[in-house]
Amino acid sequence: MLSPEARAEQIVARLCAAGFAPRLTDHGTYTCIEIEVPDQVSAERWQEFVAALALADWFGVVAGSQGGGSAWVAVDKETPAAARAARGRGHQL
Known part of the structure; x- marks a missing residue:
């Protein structure tokens, strides 16, 4: 399993390769990566964007009014990505 730092770096690399300009911000317990999404995005760029989302612990997309x-x-620095899924319904690992 990749470390949180390695996952954040991989997300940034994928977004850059897809032509986005990611901004990385450290928030102590998690790392946030933000991008601007233009009106028109090719299918290839969108697929790379979605693949990057799969590496994150949380994500969100906000449509602009114009x-x-x-x-x-966001990548959680304290919990490995698979831990939440493995816990199931309130059970600890």
Whole structure:
């Protein structure tokens, strides 16, 4: 399993490769990566964007009122990505 730092770096690399300009912000217990999403995005860029979302612990997309929008992904620094899914219904690992 990749470390949180490695996952954040991989997300940034994927977004850059897709032509986005990610902004990375450290928030102590998690890292947030934000991008501006233009009005028109090719299918290839969108697929790379969605693949980057899959590496994150949380994500969100906000549509702009004038077209385009922004998106963010967050990587939790304290909990491995698979731990939440493995816990199931309130059970600890």
